[in-house]
Amino acid sequence: xxxxxxxxxxxxxxxxxxxxxxxxxxxxxxxxxxxxxxxxxxxxxxxxxxxxxxxxxxxxxxxxxxxxxxxxxxxxxxxxxxxxxxxxxxxxxxxxxxxxxxxxxxxxxxxxxxxxxxxxxxxxxxxxxxxxxxxxxxxxxxxxxxxxxxxxxxxxxxxxxxxxxxxxxxxxxxxxxxxxxxxxxxxxxxxxxxxxxxxxxxxxxxxxxxxxxxxxxxxxxxxxxxxxxxxxxxxxxxxxxxxxxxxxxxxxxxxxxxxxxxxxxxxxxxxxxxxxxxxxxxxxxxxxxxx
Amino acid sequence: xxxxxxxxxxxxxxxxxxxxxxxxxxxxxxxxxxxxxxxxxxxxxxxxxxxxxxxxxxxxxxxxxxxxxxxxxxxxxxxxxxxxxxxxxxxxxxxxxxxxxxxxxxxxxxxxxxxxxxxxxxxxxxxxxxxxxxxxxxxxxxxxxxxxxxxxxxxxxxxxxxxxxxxxxxxxxxxxxxxxxxxxxx
Numbered sequence: 399x400x401x402x403x404x405x406x407x408x409x410x411x412x413x414x415x416x417x418x419x420x421x422x423x424x425x426x427x428x429x430x431x432x433x434x435x436x437x438x439x440x441x442x443x444x445x446x447x448x449x450x451x452x453x454x455x456x457x458x459x460x461x462x463x464x465x466x467x468x469x470x471x472x473x474x475x476x477x478x479x480x481x482x483x484x485x486x487x488x489x490x491x492x493x494x495x496x497x498x499x500x501x502x503x504x505x506x507x508x509x510x511x512x513x514x515x516x517x518x519x520x521x522x523x524x525x526x527x528x529x530x531x532x533x534x535x536x537x538x539x540x541x542x543x544x545x546x547x548x549x550x551x552x553x554x555x556x557x558x559x560x561x562x563x564x565x566x567x568x569x570x571x572x573x574x575x576x577x578x579x580x581x582x583x584x585x586x587x588x589x590x591x592x593x594x595x596x597x598x599x600x601x602x603x604x605x606x607x608x609x610x611x612x613x614x615x616x617x618x619x620x621x622x623x624x625x626x627x628x629x630x631x632x633x634x635x636x637x638x639x640x641x642x643x644x645x646x647x648x649x650x651x652x653x654x655x656x657x658x659x660x661x662x663x664x665x666x667x668x669x670x671x672x673x674x675x676x677x678x679x680x681x682x683x684x685x686x687x688x689x
Numbered sequence: 690x691x692x693x694x695x696x697x698x699x700x701x702x703x704x705x706x707x708x709x710x711x712x713x714x715x716x717x718x719x720x721x722x723x724x725x726x727x728x729x730x731x732x733x734x735x736x737x738x739x740x741x742x743x744x745x746x747x748x749x750x751x752x753x754x755x756x757x758x759x760x761x762x763x764x765x766x767x768x769x770x771x772x773x774x775x776x777x778x779x780x781x782x783x784x785x786x787x788x789x790x791x792x793x794x795x796x797x798x799x800x801x802x803x804x805x806x807x808x809x810x811x812x813x814x815x816x817x818x819x820x821x822x823x824x825x826x827x828x829x830x831x832x833x834x835x836x837x838x839x840x841x842x843x844x845x846x847x848x849x850x851x852x853x854x855x856x857x858x859x860x861x862x863x864x865x866x867x868x869x870x871x872x873x874x875x
Contacts, residue, residue, distance in 0.1 A: 406804045409821050409860055413735050413768070416698040435744065437698060437737040472796060473737055474822065496801040496822070519802055646747075653697050653744055654719055 407521030411542035411605035421632040425470035434645035438474040446550030447633035458486040482508020502687035515539025527560040529567035530586040546685040547610015615651035622655035639669025693728040697744040699736015703859035730763040733770030742785040771853035790830025818856040
């Protein structure tokens with residue numbers, strides 16, 4: 399029964415593939431995102447760029463605010479809880495959230511342990527910056543993975559780094575001899591079965607999205623060509639000049655990610671992109687949270 | 690025989706893998722230009738019906754596909770695909786391809802906690818059925834044949850050249866329903 403639930407939760411992520419999941423803070427933004435073609439929304443009180451600007455401890459959003467967004471749209475609604483904060487996750491499950499993001503964007507509640515996600519009926523997505531992190535989150539019960547990137551910066555460099563790292567590690571494992579996989583499992587601190595799955599299939603056993611710093615249709619196309627199966631866009635949309643148009647353009651760029659001519663058209667007159675901060679200019683690296 | 694798979698968003702690769710296993714060649718439709726290649730059947734996959742419906746129109750493939758289906762192109766819709774084919778969506782004035790004489794209810798089992806797996810009859814054969822935030826059919830027209838009923842709800846139906854199921858046969862290894870569609874093409 400437990401395995402059946404885990405499978406069904408992985409299946410929902412499969413339905414999100416080729417789509418864009420957008421951060422929203424109000425029911426109005428959620429409606430704009432849905433209309434623009436988001437395949438799901440992430441409900442949160444403050445988008446990462448504002449969390450970064452405000453500083454302090456960042457927690458799960460007010461359940462009332464999340465419910466308002468659940469009522470406003472018919473697409474899946476996700477919400478974030480702090481790393482290791484299983485009580486916040488229990489609350490999100492109680493309000494029937496479609497997906498929980500155990501997220502490094504919020505302040506971690508546990509500096510050692512992640513949530514045992516196998517205990518939950520609702521699915522979890524977790525961030526990872528390399529294959530080891532991804533597989534460890536999957537053992538804990540994550541049914542979807544995303545790159546950590548560097549949230550709230552509008553700078554795609556870290557998402558690229560994390561996706562390239564994962565893909566390159568996957569390629570290495572694919573070409574390993576079977577007896578080398580045992581040592582690899584030890585190095586990555588994960589079950590042998592997970593490493594064997596990667597060896598045989600050349601991919602993670604769950605869907606893998608790009609996240610953190612995606613701000614333009616070109617960024618989205620870049621991440622898809624690097625192997626992402628879909629894209630999260632956080633601050634990039636509602637911190638830009640024309641959210642509706644930018645959101646719709648990113649959605650189309652994800653579907654047609656190899657058609658440069660079309661993406662050129664989509665990139666015209668989008669108004670101002672979010673200003674963005676380079677990784678050298680920030681003091682807090684959220685990607686370093688939760689390994 | 691070649692089957693085209695609508696690849697705008699969602700679980701289209703899973704359908705392609707199933708077709709490959711059955712030895713049927715397929716290609717993806719993302720844009721108008723892809724429709725120039727000849728094909729004998731069309732699969733509309735699961736995903737988010739609103740997203741797929743929107744991209745159909747934006748990429749100018751809506752009218753061509755609708756016309757092809759109306760003039761007899763065999764089409765197979767799963768989950769979101771079923772919603773796209775329905776003539777009417779309960780509580781929602783929007784319709785998409787609207788070629789099949791059925792009324793559907795979106796997210797009919799509620800949110801993800803309501804998603805489930807079961808085994809039930811498709812025609813006379815028992816098949817695995819994975820329902821993910823699934824719709825079901827509330828009402829069918831006179832010329833629609835009901836193929837599966839689960840908990841008193843219609844979850845698979847056929848009208849001439851159109852086959853629609855509320856669950857995801859592409860997620861399990863059982864090829865029964867894909868084979869049924871291939872037989873429809875002939």
